Amino acid sequence: KGYFTFDPGFLATASCESKITYIDGEQGILLHRGYSIEDLAKHADYLEVCYILLFGERPNVEQYENFKTTVTRHTMVHEQLIHFFQGFRRDSHPMAIMVGVVGALSAFYHDSMDISNERHREIAAYRLISKMPTLAAMSYKYSAGQPFVYPRNDLSYAANFLNMMFSVPTEEYKVSPVVERAMDRIFTLHADHEQNASTSTVRLAGSSGANPFACIAAGIACLWGPAHGGANEACLTMLEEIGSVDRIPEFIERAKDKNDPFRLMGFGHRVYKNYDPRATVMRESCHEVLNELNIDDPLLDVAMELERIALSDPYFKEKKLFPNVDFYSGIVLKAIGIPVSMFTVIFALSRTVGWIAHWKEMMEEETQRIGRPRQLYTGEPHRPFK
Numbered sequence: 001k002g003y004f005t006f007d008p009g010f011l012a013t014a015s016c017e018s019k020i021t022y023i024d025g026e027q028g029i030l031l032h033r034g035y036s037i038e039d040l041a042k043h044a045d046y047l048e049v050c051y052i053l054l055f056g057e058r059p060n061v062e063q064y065e066n067f068k069t070t071v072t073r074h075t076m077v078h079e080q081l082i083h084f085f086q087g088f089r090r091d092s093h094p095m096a097i098m099v100g101v102v103g104a105l106s107a108f109y110h111d112s113m114d115i116s117n118e119r120h121r122e123i124a125a126y127r128l129i130s131k132m133p134t135l136a137a138m139s140y141k142y143s144a145g146q147p148f149v150y151p152r153n154d155l156s157y158a159a160n161f162l163n164m165m166f167s168v169p170t171e172e173y174k175v176s177p178v179v180e181r182a183m184d185r186i187f188t189l190h191a192d193h194e195q196n197a198s199t200s201t202v203r204l205a206g207s208s209g210a211n212p213f214a215c216i217a218a219g220i221a222c223l224w225g226p227a228h229g230g231a232n233e234a235c236l237t238m239l240e241e242i243g244s245v246d247r248i249p250e251f252i253e254r255a256k257d258k259n260d261p262f263r264l265m266g267f268g269h270r271v272y273k274n275y276d277p278r279a280t281v282m283r284e285s286c287h288e289v290l291n292e293l294n295i296d297d298p299l300l301d302v303a304m305e306l307e308r309i310a311l312s313d314p315y316f317k318e319k320k321l322f323p324n325v326d327f328y329s330g331i332v333l334k335a336i337g338i339p340v341s342m343f344t345v346i347f348a349l350s351r352t353v354g355w356i357a358h359w360k361e362m363m364e365e366e367t368q369r370i371g372r373p374r375q376l377y378t379g380e381p382h383r384p385f386k
């Protein structure tokens with residue numbers, strides 16, 4: 001009744017102040033702590049980006065090495081967690097497992113319950129960044145019926161994840177440098193994106209004083225949806241459904257038809273009304289990976305042709321619908337052998353640092369208030385209960 005701003009979908013509501021990430025959707029600019037995503041993707045590795053997001057500045061050599069050592073030293077998960085995995089049906093979606101298992105970490109680290117202690121908050125951040133690749137790879141190994149692979153501290157963050165995914169006891173697995181670089185870049189490009197749905201979920205959960213593992217589990221649950229992180233999986237499923245280049249026009253017409261709920265997955269963005277700068281970097285990486293690995297996959301031909309046709313179509317031009325980062329990351333992930341059901345898990349793994357950086361920033365604010373939106377009530381007026 002005039003007291004609140006009615007803003008469904010939060011199109012015009014700033015929910016907080018933040019110093020972490022800046023986006024100019026009209027210009028297609030994305031900065032983390034002032035550094036452009038293009039520079040970060042080119043010159044920094046994922047762990048340096050994590051440090052920058054968490055602490056606000058680039059690390060010097062010693063700070064970087066210490067950070068890396070700490071992250072590496074926390075990569076093991078408690079052996080008892082294996083029972084959590086074994087409690088899931090074998091055909092469970094790995095995101096279902098991740099929501100459960102990451103939330104379950106709350107039961108293992110009691111010191112993280114006292115979040116008023118800055119040191120405890122920092123340790124929780126390290127634990128999450130370190131353990132996410134291990135848990136993610138375990139969720140895949142479990143679904144594949146293969147033995148879990150322990151983390152290796154001699155490998156880079158990306159190579160260790162790939163090794164835990166693909167190594168089997170019967171054969172030595174060697175990570176190709178091209179694949180390692182592509183994986184690291186996917187992590188970097190998904191590291192943070194200001195107040196998107198999952199980050200806002202983490203902040204809202206955190207505003208009640210919930211522990212960091214529970215907050216990140218809430219973020220993972222939100223990310224799973226196909227309009228958000230689930231888009232990379234949905235995009236590959238769509239490419240499979242299209243199947244061949246000659247069927248693209250049919251799907252383009254369906255995407256334009258207002259009576260058809262179908263949308264081109266991997267296209268459009270709430271904030272970017274210009275090219276998503278992450279997509280530009282990912283597109284480059286995508287072509288590099290496809291060339292270097294010499295991959296011949298008809299699905300990738302469909303993707304490239306779809307991109308070409310959609311970019312020149314007046315509907316997509318007028319509505320400013322460009323391919324987003326997930327259009328290309330799905331193609332790269334497929335090319336490097338990651339199963340489609342793991343795509344959103346990899347997004348969650350990469351975004352954990354962004355979620356935890358926002359949670360940490362919120363916890364460091366002088367005044368904390370529980371997030372509590374209001375509503376416009378449209379139900380029945382008061383009526384007698386007869």
Ligand code: CMC
Binds near residue numbers: 228256263264266269
């Ligand atoms: N295909 C066809 N039409 C589309 C699409 C699409 N992918 N995206 C938006 N539109 C149309 C939509 O129908 C609407 O048309 P009209 O004005 O005639 O009603 C107009 O464009 C604006 O769309 P909207 O749904 O109001 O825009 P939004 O900001 O609420 O939604 C979005 C953004 C990303 C949810 C949406 O573009 C979409 O559903 N894209 C496909 C899913 C996807 O790729 N999501 C990943 C986003 S990037 C990763 C992440 O941050 O999670």
